[in-house]
Amino acid sequence: MKVKIKKWNAVASWRWDVPEDDVCGICRVQFDGTCPNCRFPGDDCPLLVGKCGHSFHLHCVNDWIQTESSRGLCPMCRQKFEFVAE
Amino acid sequence: MPEKVSEQETQSLGKKRKQQTLQSSQSSQGLSQRSITDFLENSSQDSNLPSPQPGSPKRSRKNSEQPETSKNMSTQQHWRHINESDIIDLTSSPPDIRASPIPNVSVTATKYPRPAPFQPHAGAPRKLHIKNLRKPSKVDPDVYFNQTWNSLEAALTAIFESSKISTSLEELYRGTENICRADRAGELYNKLKACCDAYISDRLKHSIMTSGSWKDDVVKCVVSAWEKWNDQLGMIRSIFLYLDRSYLLTNAGPKLQPIEPTGLDIFRRHIVLAKEIETKFMNGIMTLFERDRQQLPINSSLLSSAIRMVDSLDLYTSNFEPRFLLMSREYYDRLGVLEATSNSLAEYLDECSQQLYKESLRCERYHLDPLTKRSIRLILEETLLINQLPILTDQRSIEELFQKQDHKSLTILYGLLDRIGEPSSHLRSPWEKYILEVGRSIIEDEGRENEMVQRLLELKDSLDTFVRVPFKGDDTLAYSLRESFGTFLNSRTKERSEMLNSKPAEMIAKYVDMLLKGGARGASTGTPGDEDTRLAHSLEQVLDLFRFIQGKDVFEAFYKRDLARRLLMDRSASRDAERNMLTKLKNECGSGFTQNLESMFKDIEISRDAISHFKNTRNYTENARDIDLNVLVLSQSAWPTYEEVPVIIPVKMAQYLESYKNVYCEKHSGRKLMWRHALSHCILRARFAQGVNRELVLSVLQAVVLLLFNDVGAGAYLSYRQIKEGTGLDDKQLIRTLQSLACAKYRVLQKKTKGKDILPTDNFRVNQNFSDPKFRIKINQIQLKETKEEKEETFERVAMDRQYETQAAITRIMKARKKLRHNDLIQMTIDQTKSRGTLDVPEIKKQIERLIDKDYMERLSGPEVWYQYLS
Numbered sequence: 001m002k003v004k005i006k007k008w009n010a011v012a013s014w015r016w017d018v019p020e021d022d023v024c025g026i027c028r029v030q031f032d033g034t035c036p037n038c039r040f041p042g043d044d045c046p047l048l049v050g051k052c053g054h055s056f057h058l059h060c061v062n063d064w065i066q067t068e069s070s071r072g073l074c075p076m077c078r079q080k081f082e083f084v085a086e
Numbered sequence: 087m088p089e090k091v092s093e094q095e096t097q098s099l100g101k102k103r104k105q106q107t108l109q110s111s112q113s114s115q116g117l118s119q120r121s122i123t124d125f126l127e128n129s130s131q132d133s134n135l136p137s138p139q140p141g142s143p144k145r146s147r148k149n150s151e152q153p154e155t156s157k158n159m160s161t162q163q164h165w166r167h168i169n170e171s172d173i174i175d176l177t178s179s180p181p182d183i184r185a186s187p188i189p190n191v192s193v194t195a196t197k198y199p200r201p202a203p204f205q206p207h208a209g210a211p212r213k214l215h216i217k218n219l220r221k222p223s224k225v226d227p228d229v230y231f232n233q234t235w236n237s238l239e240a241a242l243t244a245i246f247e248s249s250k251i252s253t254s255l256e257e258l259y260r261g262t263e264n265i266c267r268a269d270r271a272g273e274l275y276n277k278l279k280a281c282c283d284a285y286i287s288d289r290l291k292h293s294i295m296t297s298g299s300w301k302d303d304v305v306k307c308v309v310s311a312w313e314k315w316n317d318q319l320g321m322i323r324s325i326f327l328y329l330d331r332s333y334l335l336t337n338a339g340p341k342l343q344p345i346e347p348t349g350l351d352i353f354r355r356h357i358v359l360a361k362e363i364e365t366k367f368m369n370g371i372m373t374l375f376e377r378d379r380q381q382l383p384i385n386s387s388l389l390s391s392a393i394r395m396v397d398s399l400d401l402y403t404s405n406f407e408p409r410f411l412l413m414s415r416e417y418y419d420r421l422g423v424l425e426a427t428s429n430s431l432a433e434y435l436d437e438c439s440q441q442l443y444k445e446s447l448r449c450e451r452y453h454l455d456p457l458t459k460r461s462i463r464l465i466l467e468e469t470l471l472i473n474q475l476p477i478l479t480d481q482r483s484i485e486e487l488f489q490k491q492d493h494k495s496l497t498i499l500y501g502l503l504d505r506i507g508e509p510s511s512h513l514r515s516p517w518e519k520y521i522l523e524v525g526r527s528i529i530e531d532e533g534r535e536n537e538m539v540q541r542l543l544e545l546k547d548s549l550d551t552f553v554r555v556p557f558k559g560d561d562t563l564a565y566s567l568r569e570s571f572g573t574f575l576n577s578r579t580k581e582r583s584e585m586l587n588s589k590p591a592e593m594i595a596k597y598v599d600m601l602l603k604g605g606a607r608g609a610s611t612g613t614p615g616d617e618d619t620r621l622a623h624s625l626e627q628v629l630d631l632f633r634f635i636q637g638k639d640v641f642e643a644f645y646k647r648d649l650a651r652r653l654l655m656d657r658s659a660s661r662d663a664e665r666n667m668l669t670k671l672k673n674e675c676g677s678g679f680t681q682n683l684e685s686m687f688k689d690i691e692i693s694r695d696a697i698s699h700f701k702n703t704r705n706y707t708e709n710a711r712d713i714d715l716n717v718l719v720l721s722q723s724a725w726p727t728y729e730e731v732p733v734i735i736p737v738k739m740a741q742y743l744e745s746y747k748n749v750y751c752e753k754h755s756g757r758k759l760m761w762r763h764a765l766s767h768c769i770l771r772a773r774f775a776q777g778v779n780r781e782l783v784l785s786v787l788q789a790v791v792l793l794l795f796n797d798v799g800a801g802a803y804l805s806y807r808q809i810k811e812g813t814g815l816d817d818k819q820l821i822r823t824l825q826s827l828a829c830a831k832y833r834v835l836q837k838k839t840k841g842k843d844i845l846p847t848d849n850f851r852v853n854q855n856f857s858d859p860k861f862r863i864k865i866n867q868i869q870l871k872e873t874k875e876e877k878e879e880t881f882e883r884v885a886m887d888r889q890y891e892t893q894a895a896i897t898r899i900m901k902a903r904k905k906l907r908h909n910d911l912i913q914m915t916i917d918q919t920k921s922r923g924t925l926d927v928p929e930i931k932k933q934i935e936r937l938i939d940k941d942y943m944e945r946l947s948g949p950e951v952w953y954q955y956l957s
Contacts, residue, residue, distance in 0.1 A: 003770045003792050006781065007714040010743055011654055011765040013722045014750075017758040032723065040681050042721035043688075049756050084755065 234261035271333035305370035431483035496556035510562035525574035595644035604659025734814035
């Protein structure tokens with residue numbers, strides 16, 4: 001008997017490309033979870049990866065940057081926070 | 087009277103004639119002015135004459151012609167002569183030949199020798215004399231009265247004896263009239279009354295009492311006597327009509343009544359109310375009624391005439407009705423006790439409704455008074471229903487009716503109870519008990535677990551029918567139906583664990599799964615419409631059950647798992663139906679409930695876009711052989727968690743997948759893809775011996791095993807260990823996979839040793855003789871079949887989710903309120919989580935304790951328990 005693949009229905013799951021169990025530096029919640037204001041993880045509550053190598057929930061870091069005391073710096077390393085464009 | 091006319095005309099025509107004469111003289115004779123005046127004078131003289139010729143214009147013109155004038159004048163003279171001698175007063179009575187001439191009249195007439203022309207306004211007084219010309223009666227009034235009465239009496243006797251009346255009726259009528267005119271009507275009336283009185287009290291009564299059927303049919307005797315008397319009375323009234331209409335009608339009073347009432351009164355006094363007749367007669371009527379009720383043959387026309395008679399005699403309310411009601415009460419009292427104790431409830435109900443119906447018909451048929459009809463109804467309701475209430479509302483019997491689905495009896499029962507009060511108050515408790523009993527028996531029937539939902543639906547349907555048909559949509563009963571249904575669906579007994587308790591929720595989820603997979607084409611047979619409509623209808627029905635379920639989270643968990651499987655395996659019968667169901671759930675439980683489910687759908691959509699994007703890239707065209715690739719990318723959090731299964735994918739396939747992964751990660755940076763081979767499936771084209779080509783639909787794990795056999799020769803065996811090394815599967819997965827390939831329905835592989843279990847020492851080879859009529863063969867994927875652990879896991883996850891949900895709700899509330907009383911907190915928590923399932927108070931308390939332990943809140947000391955939120 002010879003068998004040949006005709007159709008392949010693959011299933012994959014995605015998660016954020018960050019070390020597992022890593023938490024957001026601002027809200028201390030796992031990246032796989034949501035920021036404190038969201039209820040559903042995933043596309044609705046995305047991550048923002050900074051050029052400095054620190055990632056945060058988009059909502060968390062947004063709130064931080066908008067405060068005056070932040071001066072646009074990364075809360076972790078105090079470098080200018082710039083995110084990697086998608 | 088020519089005289090009068092001529093007089094009047096002379097006056098009125100005087101002027102006219104003048105003119106006419108003038109005209110004619112001018113034209114014909116051409117007279118001078120003077121001669122005209124002369125003529126005028128002459129004619130004016132002429133006009134004073136009392137009686138000129140009768141004035142027609144023709145004649146007056148002739149008058150003016152000469153030759154004729156003299157002749158005319160002579161006639162005038164003649165007229166005058168007659169008038170003068172013969173004038174009479176017109177206003178007096180004409181002279182009567184028979185009567186002697188009245189001197190006065192002639193005197194008045196002759197007083198004026200030459201009467202003046204009629205002058206209406208002259209005002210002379212005149213007397214008018216009227217004379218009665220009737221001849222005075224010569225007969226003595228007393229004699230006449232006696233004479234007439236004798237003939238009347240003779241006529242009366244004749245009437246009473248039903249023989250011919252000798253005198254003519256006209257004469258009798260006249261006689262009565264004359265007597266009445268002679269002012270002796272009172273006397274006549276008394277005589278007539280006495281005569282009738284005597285007749286009835288003596289002869290008629292006697293004839294009743296002595297008639298042949300007196301002993302056994304009093305009613306008949308009385309009624310026929312009554313009819314006879316009625317006829318006679320009619321005759322009497324006709325003869326004495328003048329008396330009746332003139333004297334009696336105008337002078338009517340308590341002692342003096344028109345003939346008819348008098349006749350009735352006499353009959354009433356002497357016959358019906360007579361001691362020896364009254365009781366017997368009334369009892370006779372009652373007997374007739376009783377016989378009628380017992381459905382024995384009776385002379386119903388006799389009964390109705392008896393009732394009519396009683397009614398016309400004005401004895402209906404005084405004598406008949408009380409007896410009738412009393413007798414009916416006794417009768418139905420006896421009947422009620424007898425029937426209620428000797429029959430089953432259904433039979434008794436039937437009997438009652440029939441009796442009520444028949445009795446009302448009976449009242450109609452015998453023209454009983456509406457008031458009597460009402461009283462009878464009340465009596466029946468009291469004797470048959472109220473007095474027998476314990477039997478009517480016997481719980482056990484009613485439950486039996488429910489069990490037998492005896493709609494007819496229940497309809498009657500409801501109708502009967504409705505007459506005497508609120509039916510739901512009597513029916514409610516057996517109704518609820520029945521629902522709980524049947525419901526529990528369905529839920530606890532573990533042997534027929536798979537039919538549970540179907541049976542619940544049937545039960546619900548039948549209960550709804552009960553409410554709709556026999557209970558006429560009674561609100562209370564409909565409410566208690568819903569309540570009881572919810573109670574048994576969510577019942578929680580001590581010995582049953584949380585898991586068993588959620589059985590209905592689980593089974594409903596499974597049932598929905600089955601429907602959406604299209605496996606229930608016959609689920610709701612009998613409903614019209616095409617497949618989609620039927621499916622929608624079935625879903626609606628299930629949703630009806632779902633509304634009762636308190637553990638909605640359990641349902642969600644199972645539904646989610648099943649939905650995931652349907653989406654991954656592409657097993658949904660209809661995408662519209664899936665969407666439809668989702669919308670319904672959203673409406674029921676809010677968007678929070680379905681968010682995850684929706685994002686699952688979204689993932690499928692996005693994946694479809696992604697794969698079509700991939701197929702436009704170079705990576706695809708480079709790798710594209712004849713393998714059709716489809717990839718579903720799930721966002722992990724929305725889907726159920728799946729165990730990761732390590733497996734070695736054939737190199738070429740792995741490369742192919744890798745190229746997809748690269749394209750995906752380019753597009754979505756910051757993401758990592760992980761293959762879920764255990765969830766993947768594929769189609770293999772297989773060629774068996776003798777050129778048998780088949781398509782095999784199997785899981786990737788099965789495919790990987792089969793692909794290993796491509797590399798060995800035909801008929802060669804691969805050992806378990808070789809397969810394990812080739813696929814990289816762990817023992818658990820491998821054994822399952824091999825079992826599905828070699829020991830299940832389709833045996834693509836052959837095991838060297840017989841037996842159901844796979845042992846590490848087994849060897850396998852391709853089953854060269856495999857054949858099946860179908861071209862595409864689906865090999866059951868045992869690894870995706872639900873296992874007990876999986877189920878328990880689901881429950882565990884549900885329990886965990888529930889705890890988190892509760893804690894989250896409590897924290898949200900506390901955060902908003904800062905400080906809260908214990909009871910308020912509990913209530914608000916229940917309210918918040920209601921859409922996802924009702925929580926137990928102890929469960930909430932436990933979660934509060936946990937939150938206190940985690941320092942989210944603290945308990946304040948005091949007489950009442952307060953909580954304070956800690957930030």
